[in-house]
Amino acid sequence: MTADSNVTEPSAGSATAAIVVDIAIVGGGLAGSLAAAVLARAGHRVALVDKRAVHPDEFRVEKIGGRQLEMLRKLGYLDALDNVACRYDQVLNIREGKVVDVSVGRAYGLPYADLVAMARSQLPDPSSLIVDEVTAVNCRDDLQHVELASGGRITARLVVLATGMAGVLGYKLGIKRRVLAERHSVSFGFTIARRDHAPFDFEALTCYGERTADGIDYLSLFPVRAGMRANLFMFRDPTDPIMRELRREPEATVLRLLPGLRPYLGDFHVIDRVQNWVMHLSVVEGHLQPGVVLIGDAFQTNCPAAGTGVARLLVDVERLCTEYAPRWLGTEGMGREKISEFYSDRDKVAADQQSLKMARFRQALTSRNDIGWDVRRRLHFLRRSITHRLDQMRPGWLAQVRSALRA
Structure with a gap:
C-alpha cells in the first residue's frame, strides 16, 4: 500500500499496460524527486519510479545553506524548504575550545526523508510517482523501455538514472563504477539535547578536530525539529575500535576526541540512534549511451565533509532539467551526441571537479602531519x-x- 491513494501503484490489471511519458526517472531520492518536479512543472510528461512511497529515514543530507540556497531559489523550491526545515542564521566555529570565527548566513536543518518529501510534494500530479521496482532498462537512439517488477512497462524518450550508489541497473547497461578512494571518509549522525532540557547557548556550532592522529575533520551541530543534530566527519579506518565506541558511548567518546566542546555542551545526552556511513569516492565509466543520463551520486560520489554533494546534485538537476532535456525533446532522437552535451556542460564539469578537489583537500587538512x-x-x-x-x-x-x- 502507499501513503497516498493518488500514487500510481503496480497492480495485476496494470501488468500489460504501457505507460508512455517524455521522461522516466529511476530513483526517488533527492536528485530524482527534484528532477521530476522541475520537469513536470515545465509541462513534460514524467514518471518517477521508486520502490517506496515514503522515503525511509536515511543518514544523508541534513543541512542546506550557502550557494545551495541560491540554486534552490533558482529552481523555485526555497519557500517549500522554509516550510519544513529549521532555519538558523549563525554558526559559532571553534577549535581547541577557542572561537575561530562566526559564520553568518541563512541555513536549514532537516532529516533527509523530509527533504525528499518536500521535493516530491512539488510534483503537480502525485500520480507521476510510480511505486514499483525497475528490473531492466533498454535504451536506444529513439525510444527507451523500462521494465517493472510488477510486469508493467514504461516507454519514454529519455531515462534518467538517479539511483544513487546502487549500480545494478547501470551494470546491466555496461556502466561500471571506478573507485578513486576506497573508504575515503566516515560520517556519524545523531541528535543531542541537554539533560536539564534547557536550550544550548548557540544557534549552531562547528568544532574542528584538535589532533591529526584522531582523523576528525569537524563536528557540526545544527537545529532540527527533534533537537540539536550532530554530524561528525572523520578520515579514519572504519574498522578502528573508535567507531564502535562512537556507536556505544557517543557522549563520552565525542568529549574525549573533542575536549574543547565540553564548556559549550554542558551535561548532554544522545536522544536517538547513532547512524554512520562509510563513503567511497567513485565515478562511473561507460556512461555515454543513447537515451539514458545519470545524475547525482549515480554519476559521481562526494565526500560528506566537503559539503559539495548537494551543490553538485543541484547543478545536475538544473542543467539537465532546464537546459538540455527540454531542448532534446524538441527534436527527434536521443543519441549519444545529445547525451554528451550534458556530461560536457561547463558548470557540471566544474562542480564535479571541485567536489573531488575539496574531498582531497579536507582529508589532507585533517590528517596529513x-x-x-x-x-x-x-x-x-x-x-x-x-x-x-x-x-x-x-x-x-x-x-x-x-x-x-x-x-
Whole structure:
C-alpha cells in the first residue's frame, strides 16, 4: 500500500499496460524527486519510479545553506524548504575550545526523508510517482523501455538514472563504477539535547578536530525539529575500535576526541540512534549511451565533509532539467551526441571537479602531519581567526571586502 491513494501503484490489471511519458526517472531520492518536479512543472510528461512511497529515514543530507540556497531559489523550491526545515542564521566555529570565527548566513536543518518529501510534494500530479521496482532498462537512439517488477512497462524518450550508489541497473547497461578512494571518509549522525532540557547557548556550532592522529575533520551541530543534530566527519579506518565506541558511548567518546566542546555542551545526552556511513569516492565509466543520463551520486560520489554533494546534485538537476532535456525533446532522437552535451556542460564539469578537489583537500587538512600541511593547517585557522577579530573591531568590514572582490 502507499501513503497516498493518488500514487500510481503496480497492480495485476496494470501488468500489460504501457505507460508512455517524455521522461522516466529511476530513483526517488533527492536528485530524482527534484528532477521530476522541475520537469513536470515545465509541462513534460514524467514518471518517477521508486520502490517506496515514503522515503525511509536515511543518514544523508541534513543541512542546506550557502550557494545551495541560491540554486534552490533558482529552481523555485526555497519557500517549500522554509516550510519544513529549521532555519538558523549563525554558526559559532571553534577549535581547541577557542572561537575561530562566526559564520553568518541563512541555513536549514532537516532529516533527509523530509527533504525528499518536500521535493516530491512539488510534483503537480502525485500520480507521476510510480511505486514499483525497475528490473531492466533498454535504451536506444529513439525510444527507451523500462521494465517493472510488477510486469508493467514504461516507454519514454529519455531515462534518467538517479539511483544513487546502487549500480545494478547501470551494470546491466555496461556502466561500471571506478573507485578513486576506497573508504575515503566516515560520517556519524545523531541528535543531542541537554539533560536539564534547557536550550544550548548557540544557534549552531562547528568544532574542528584538535589532533591529526584522531582523523576528525569537524563536528557540526545544527537545529532540527527533534533537537540539536550532530554530524561528525572523520578520515579514519572504519574498522578502528573508535567507531564502535562512537556507536556505544557517543557522549563520552565525542568529549574525549573533542575536549574543547565540553564548556559549550554542558551535561548532554544522545536522544536517538547513532547512524554512520562509510563513503567511497567513485565515478562511473561507460556512461555515454543513447537515451539514458545519470545524475547525482549515480554519476559521481562526494565526500560528506566537503559539503559539495548537494551543490553538485543541484547543478545536475538544473542543467539537465532546464537546459538540455527540454531542448532534446524538441527534436527527434536521443543519441549519444545529445547525451554528451550534458556530461560536457561547463558548470557540471566544474562542480564535479571541485567536489573531488575539496574531498582531497579536507582529508589532507585533517590528517596529513608533515611540516607542509602542519603549517598550512595553522595558517588556515589563524587567517580565519584574524579576519574574525578585525571584523569584530570594524563591523561590516569583511562584507565590504568580499563585495569589492566580487565586483
